[in-house]
Amino acid sequence: MAITVQHKRQRVKNFALAGFLITLVVLFFFITLVKMGGAA
Protein backbone atom coordinates (compact mmCIF):
# COMPACT_ATOMS: atom_id res chain seq x y z
CA MET A 1 0.00 0.00 0.00
CA ALA A 2 1.39 3.39 -0.96
CA ILE A 3 2.28 5.75 1.88
CA THR A 4 0.30 8.92 1.30
CA VAL A 5 0.93 12.40 2.67
CA GLN A 6 -1.95 11.80 5.11
CA HIS A 7 -0.27 8.62 6.37
CA LYS A 8 2.98 10.46 6.94
CA ARG A 9 1.23 13.28 8.80
CA GLN A 10 -0.68 10.78 10.93
CA ARG A 11 2.55 8.94 11.75
CA VAL A 12 4.24 12.16 12.87
CA LYS A 13 1.22 12.99 15.05
CA ASN A 14 1.24 9.49 16.54
CA PHE A 15 4.91 9.76 17.45
CA ALA A 16 4.36 13.24 18.91
CA LEU A 17 1.46 11.98 21.02
CA ALA A 18 3.49 8.99 22.18
CA GLY A 19 6.37 11.29 23.12
CA PHE A 20 4.01 13.57 25.03
CA LEU A 21 2.47 10.66 26.95
CA ILE A 22 5.89 9.19 27.81
CA THR A 23 7.02 12.62 29.03
CA LEU A 24 3.91 12.83 31.20
CA VAL A 25 4.58 9.38 32.66
CA VAL A 26 8.17 10.36 33.52
CA LEU A 27 7.01 13.69 34.96
CA PHE A 28 4.34 11.99 37.10
CA PHE A 29 6.92 9.48 38.32
CA PHE A 30 9.20 12.24 39.58
CA ILE A 31 6.30 14.27 40.97
CA THR A 32 5.25 11.18 42.93
CA LEU A 33 8.78 10.77 44.31
CA VAL A 34 8.83 14.41 45.42
CA LYS A 35 5.31 14.35 46.87
CA MET A 36 5.96 11.11 48.74
CA GLY A 37 8.63 13.01 50.60
CA GLY A 38 11.75 11.31 49.34
CA ALA A 39 13.29 14.28 47.62
CA ALA A 40 11.34 17.22 49.05
Next chain:
Amino acid sequence: MPAMERTAAYAAAVSAPGVAGGAQLADYIALLKPRVMSLVVFSGFAGLYLAPGTLHPILALTAILCIAIGAGASGAINMWYDRDIDGVMERTRGRPLPMGRLEPGEALGFGITLAVGSVAVMVLAVNWVAAAWLAATIAFYVFVYTMWLKRRTPQNIVIGGAAGAFPPIIGWAAVTGSVGIEALVLFGIIFMWTPPHFWALALFRSDDYGRAGVPMLPNVAGAAETKRQILLYTVLLFPIAMLPTWLGFASHWYGLAAAVMGILFIVCALRVRQDTHHRAARQMFGFSILYLFMIFTLLIVDKSLSGVF
Protein backbone atom coordinates in the same frame (compact mmCIF):
# COMPACT_ATOMS: atom_id res chain seq x y z
CA MET B 1 -17.80 43.43 7.97
CA PRO B 2 -21.22 42.10 9.13
CA ALA B 3 -21.32 38.74 10.95
CA MET B 4 -23.10 36.95 8.08
CA GLU B 5 -20.44 38.02 5.57
CA ARG B 6 -17.69 36.98 7.95
CA THR B 7 -19.27 33.53 8.23
CA ALA B 8 -19.59 33.29 4.42
CA ALA B 9 -15.95 34.34 3.96
CA TYR B 10 -14.87 31.72 6.49
CA ALA B 11 -16.96 29.01 4.77
CA ALA B 12 -15.50 29.93 1.37
CA ALA B 13 -11.97 29.82 2.76
CA VAL B 14 -12.30 26.37 4.32
CA SER B 15 -13.99 24.88 1.25
CA ALA B 16 -11.35 26.21 -1.17
CA PRO B 17 -9.79 23.37 -3.21
CA GLY B 18 -6.41 22.24 -2.02
CA VAL B 19 -6.74 23.89 1.37
CA ALA B 20 -7.97 20.92 3.37
CA GLY B 21 -5.54 18.06 3.49
CA GLY B 22 -5.16 16.88 7.04
CA ALA B 23 -3.66 18.68 9.98
CA GLN B 24 0.07 18.65 10.56
CA LEU B 25 1.75 18.66 13.93
CA ALA B 26 2.70 22.29 13.28
CA ASP B 27 -1.00 23.19 13.11
CA TYR B 28 -1.59 21.90 16.64
CA ILE B 29 1.47 23.83 17.81
CA ALA B 30 0.16 26.98 16.09
CA LEU B 31 -3.11 26.57 18.02
CA LEU B 32 -1.15 27.07 21.24
CA LYS B 33 0.02 30.56 20.14
CA PRO B 34 3.69 29.84 20.95
CA ARG B 35 4.80 33.50 20.92
CA VAL B 36 2.14 34.52 23.44
CA MET B 37 2.96 31.39 25.42
CA SER B 38 6.64 32.35 25.67
CA LEU B 39 5.80 35.69 27.31
CA VAL B 40 3.31 34.00 29.66
CA VAL B 41 5.92 31.40 30.65
CA PHE B 42 8.51 34.08 31.26
CA SER B 43 6.23 36.22 33.46
CA GLY B 44 5.00 33.10 35.29
CA PHE B 45 8.60 32.08 35.95
CA ALA B 46 9.33 35.59 37.24
CA GLY B 47 6.49 35.29 39.77
CA LEU B 48 7.73 31.87 40.80
CA TYR B 49 11.36 33.02 41.15
CA LEU B 50 10.60 36.26 43.00
CA ALA B 51 8.31 34.60 45.56
CA PRO B 52 9.75 34.04 49.01
CA GLY B 53 10.44 30.42 49.88
CA THR B 54 11.47 27.47 47.79
CA LEU B 55 9.78 24.93 45.58
CA HIS B 56 11.34 21.63 44.55
CA PRO B 57 12.75 22.03 41.01
CA ILE B 58 10.54 19.20 39.70
CA LEU B 59 7.44 20.91 41.09
CA ALA B 60 8.62 24.30 39.81
CA LEU B 61 9.08 22.80 36.35
CA THR B 62 5.63 21.24 36.59
CA ALA B 63 4.09 24.58 37.59
CA ILE B 64 5.72 26.33 34.62
CA LEU B 65 4.59 23.51 32.31
CA CYS B 66 1.01 23.84 33.59
CA ILE B 67 1.09 27.62 33.06
CA ALA B 68 2.41 27.10 29.51
CA ILE B 69 -0.18 24.45 28.64
CA GLY B 70 -2.98 26.45 30.24
CA ALA B 71 -1.96 29.47 28.12
CA GLY B 72 -1.84 27.26 25.03
CA ALA B 73 -5.29 25.87 25.81
CA SER B 74 -6.68 29.40 26.08
CA GLY B 75 -5.13 30.21 22.71
CA ALA B 76 -6.65 27.12 21.08
CA ILE B 77 -10.15 27.88 22.41
CA ASN B 78 -9.71 31.52 21.36
CA MET B 79 -8.83 30.41 17.82
CA TRP B 80 -11.87 28.11 17.77
CA TYR B 81 -14.21 30.95 18.76
CA ASP B 82 -12.58 33.60 16.55
CA ARG B 83 -12.20 31.43 13.43
CA ASP B 84 -14.67 33.60 11.49
CA ILE B 85 -12.91 36.93 12.11
CA ASP B 86 -9.45 35.33 11.86
CA GLY B 87 -10.33 34.38 8.29
CA VAL B 88 -10.87 37.99 7.22
CA MET B 89 -7.89 39.52 9.03
CA GLU B 90 -4.58 39.58 7.15
CA ARG B 91 -2.61 38.99 10.35
CA THR B 92 -4.53 35.81 11.24
CA ARG B 93 -5.89 34.33 8.03
CA GLY B 94 -2.98 31.86 7.80
CA ARG B 95 -4.01 30.15 11.06
CA PRO B 96 -5.00 26.46 10.86
CA LEU B 97 -8.77 26.97 11.28
CA PRO B 98 -9.34 29.72 8.69
CA MET B 99 -7.13 27.74 6.29
CA GLY B 100 -9.29 24.66 6.86
CA ARG B 101 -6.39 22.46 7.96
CA LEU B 102 -8.14 21.68 11.24
CA GLU B 103 -11.80 21.07 12.04
CA PRO B 104 -13.26 23.52 14.60
CA GLY B 105 -14.26 20.61 16.84
CA GLU B 106 -10.70 19.31 16.87
CA ALA B 107 -9.37 22.70 18.02
CA LEU B 108 -12.05 23.03 20.71
CA GLY B 109 -11.49 19.49 21.99
CA PHE B 110 -7.73 20.02 21.98
CA GLY B 111 -8.10 23.27 23.94
CA ILE B 112 -10.54 21.89 26.53
CA THR B 113 -8.43 18.75 27.08
CA LEU B 114 -5.29 20.82 27.68
CA ALA B 115 -7.14 23.29 29.93
CA VAL B 116 -8.60 20.57 32.14
CA GLY B 117 -5.31 18.63 32.15
CA SER B 118 -3.16 21.62 33.11
CA VAL B 119 -5.43 22.62 36.00
CA ALA B 120 -5.72 19.02 37.22
CA VAL B 121 -1.94 18.51 37.24
CA MET B 122 -1.43 21.87 38.95
CA VAL B 123 -3.84 20.97 41.77
CA LEU B 124 -2.36 17.48 42.22
CA ALA B 125 1.34 18.38 41.94
CA VAL B 126 1.58 21.97 43.19
CA ASN B 127 -1.32 23.42 45.20
CA TRP B 128 -4.97 24.31 44.82
CA VAL B 129 -4.42 28.09 45.06
CA ALA B 130 -2.15 28.12 41.97
CA ALA B 131 -4.58 25.74 40.23
CA ALA B 132 -7.54 28.01 41.03
CA TRP B 133 -5.68 31.04 39.62
CA LEU B 134 -4.78 29.05 36.50
CA ALA B 135 -8.41 27.97 36.01
CA ALA B 136 -9.58 31.56 36.57
CA THR B 137 -7.03 32.84 34.05
CA ILE B 138 -8.17 30.39 31.35
CA ALA B 139 -11.84 31.12 32.08
CA PHE B 140 -11.22 34.89 32.07
CA TYR B 141 -9.41 34.79 28.73
CA VAL B 142 -12.01 32.54 27.08
CA PHE B 143 -15.30 33.80 28.52
CA VAL B 144 -14.64 37.40 29.56
CA TYR B 145 -12.14 38.53 26.90
CA THR B 146 -12.77 36.33 23.84
CA MET B 147 -16.52 35.74 24.06
CA TRP B 148 -17.75 38.83 25.90
CA LEU B 149 -15.51 41.85 25.47
CA LYS B 150 -13.47 41.44 22.29
CA ARG B 151 -16.27 42.12 19.80
CA ARG B 152 -18.29 44.47 21.98
CA THR B 153 -16.15 47.26 23.41
CA PRO B 154 -12.96 49.20 22.68
CA GLN B 155 -12.07 48.56 26.31
CA ASN B 156 -11.66 44.86 25.38
CA ILE B 157 -7.91 44.71 25.92
CA VAL B 158 -7.99 46.99 28.99
CA ILE B 159 -10.20 44.60 30.99
CA GLY B 160 -9.26 41.47 29.05
CA GLY B 161 -5.61 42.30 29.58
CA ALA B 162 -5.99 40.99 33.12
CA ALA B 163 -5.84 37.46 31.68
CA GLY B 164 -2.32 38.10 30.42
CA ALA B 165 -1.34 39.67 33.74
CA PHE B 166 -2.30 36.69 35.94
CA PRO B 167 0.69 34.36 35.23
CA PRO B 168 3.07 36.01 37.78
CA ILE B 169 0.34 35.54 40.40
CA ILE B 170 0.07 31.85 39.46
CA GLY B 171 3.85 31.46 39.74
CA TRP B 172 3.89 33.25 43.09
CA ALA B 173 0.97 31.15 44.40
CA ALA B 174 2.75 27.96 43.29
CA VAL B 175 5.55 28.73 45.78
CA THR B 176 3.70 30.42 48.63
CA GLY B 177 0.16 29.03 48.38
CA SER B 178 -1.12 32.61 48.64
CA VAL B 179 -1.02 35.95 46.81
CA GLY B 180 1.15 38.70 48.26
CA ILE B 181 1.28 42.42 47.51
CA GLU B 182 4.44 41.81 45.48
CA ALA B 183 2.54 39.45 43.15
CA LEU B 184 -0.16 42.09 42.73
CA VAL B 185 2.52 44.62 41.74
CA LEU B 186 3.77 42.22 39.04
CA PHE B 187 0.14 41.85 37.92
CA GLY B 188 -0.22 45.65 37.85
CA ILE B 189 2.86 46.09 35.65
CA ILE B 190 1.54 43.74 32.94
CA PHE B 191 -2.04 45.00 33.32
CA MET B 192 -0.99 48.62 32.75
CA TRP B 193 1.47 47.65 29.98
CA THR B 194 -1.13 45.74 27.91
CA PRO B 195 -3.23 48.68 26.56
CA PRO B 196 -0.32 50.71 25.08
CA HIS B 197 1.16 47.48 23.67
CA PHE B 198 -2.03 46.42 21.86
CA TRP B 199 -3.16 49.92 20.89
CA ALA B 200 0.21 50.52 19.22
CA LEU B 201 -0.46 47.34 17.20
CA ALA B 202 -4.07 48.41 16.54
CA LEU B 203 -2.90 51.77 15.15
CA PHE B 204 -1.06 50.21 12.24
CA ARG B 205 -3.50 47.29 11.90
CA SER B 206 -6.71 49.33 12.17
CA ASP B 207 -7.86 48.34 8.65
CA ASP B 208 -7.48 44.68 9.57
CA TYR B 209 -9.51 45.07 12.77
CA GLY B 210 -12.06 47.23 10.95
CA ARG B 211 -12.64 44.51 8.31
CA ALA B 212 -13.22 41.97 11.04
CA GLY B 213 -15.54 44.26 12.97
CA VAL B 214 -13.43 44.19 16.13
CA PRO B 215 -14.00 47.52 17.90
CA MET B 216 -10.39 48.37 18.70
CA LEU B 217 -9.90 51.90 20.03
CA PRO B 218 -8.48 53.43 16.79
CA ASN B 219 -11.54 52.19 14.85
CA VAL B 220 -14.02 53.50 17.41
CA ALA B 221 -12.45 56.64 18.90
CA GLY B 222 -9.93 57.51 16.20
CA ALA B 223 -6.14 57.61 16.04
CA ALA B 224 -5.76 60.87 18.01
CA GLU B 225 -7.70 59.61 21.03
CA THR B 226 -5.86 56.27 20.88
CA LYS B 227 -2.51 58.05 20.94
CA ARG B 228 -3.67 60.12 23.93
CA GLN B 229 -4.74 56.94 25.77
CA ILE B 230 -1.42 55.24 24.92
CA LEU B 231 0.46 58.15 26.49
CA LEU B 232 -1.84 58.14 29.55
CA TYR B 233 -1.33 54.42 30.24
CA THR B 234 2.42 54.66 29.60
CA VAL B 235 2.70 57.49 32.15
CA LEU B 236 0.58 55.53 34.67
CA LEU B 237 2.80 52.48 34.12
CA PHE B 238 5.90 54.43 35.22
CA PRO B 239 5.13 54.59 38.99
CA ILE B 240 3.73 51.04 39.01
CA ALA B 241 7.01 49.71 37.57
CA MET B 242 8.81 51.64 40.35
CA LEU B 243 6.74 50.02 43.12
CA PRO B 244 9.14 47.05 43.60
CA THR B 245 11.81 49.52 44.76
CA TRP B 246 9.42 51.69 46.76
CA LEU B 247 7.96 48.63 48.52
CA GLY B 248 11.41 47.26 49.25
CA PHE B 249 11.45 44.01 47.27
CA ALA B 250 13.87 45.33 44.62
CA SER B 251 17.02 47.42 44.94
CA HIS B 252 17.66 51.01 43.88
CA TRP B 253 19.60 49.62 40.94
CA TYR B 254 16.38 48.04 39.68
CA GLY B 255 14.59 51.34 40.31
CA LEU B 256 17.16 53.24 38.27
CA ALA B 257 16.98 50.81 35.36
CA ALA B 258 13.16 50.68 35.48
CA ALA B 259 13.05 54.49 35.47
CA VAL B 260 15.25 54.60 32.35
CA MET B 261 13.07 52.00 30.60
CA GLY B 262 9.93 53.88 31.69
CA ILE B 263 11.23 57.19 30.31
CA LEU B 264 12.12 55.50 27.00
CA PHE B 265 8.61 54.00 26.86
CA ILE B 266 7.08 57.45 27.46
CA VAL B 267 9.33 58.91 24.74
CA CYS B 268 7.99 56.22 22.38
CA ALA B 269 4.42 57.23 23.30
CA LEU B 270 5.20 60.90 22.66
CA ARG B 271 6.68 60.04 19.26
CA VAL B 272 3.56 58.01 18.42
CA ARG B 273 1.48 61.11 19.23
CA GLN B 274 3.46 63.27 16.80
CA ASP B 275 3.81 60.70 14.00
CA THR B 276 1.15 60.54 11.28
CA HIS B 277 2.36 57.45 9.40
CA HIS B 278 2.31 54.84 12.21
CA ARG B 279 6.05 54.28 11.89
CA ALA B 280 6.44 55.30 15.52
CA ALA B 281 3.56 52.98 16.46
CA ARG B 282 5.41 50.02 14.92
CA GLN B 283 8.54 50.99 16.83
CA MET B 284 6.58 51.38 20.05
CA PHE B 285 5.00 47.95 19.59
CA GLY B 286 8.47 46.41 19.26
CA PHE B 287 9.84 48.41 22.18
CA SER B 288 6.89 47.45 24.40
CA ILE B 289 7.87 43.77 24.15
CA LEU B 290 11.47 44.65 25.01
CA TYR B 291 10.24 46.83 27.89
CA LEU B 292 8.28 44.05 29.60
CA PHE B 293 11.04 41.53 29.01
CA MET B 294 13.60 43.92 30.51
CA ILE B 295 11.50 44.85 33.57
CA PHE B 296 11.00 41.19 34.54
CA THR B 297 14.61 40.29 33.70
CA LEU B 298 15.78 43.18 35.89
CA LEU B 299 13.64 41.94 38.78
CA ILE B 300 15.02 38.41 38.40
CA VAL B 301 18.64 39.59 38.15
CA ASP B 302 18.11 41.99 41.06
CA LYS B 303 16.95 39.16 43.31
CA SER B 304 19.77 36.89 42.09
CA LEU B 305 22.36 39.52 43.00
CA SER B 306 20.71 40.66 46.24
CA GLY B 307 22.92 38.44 48.36
CA VAL B 308 26.08 39.15 46.37
CA PHE B 309 26.46 42.91 46.90
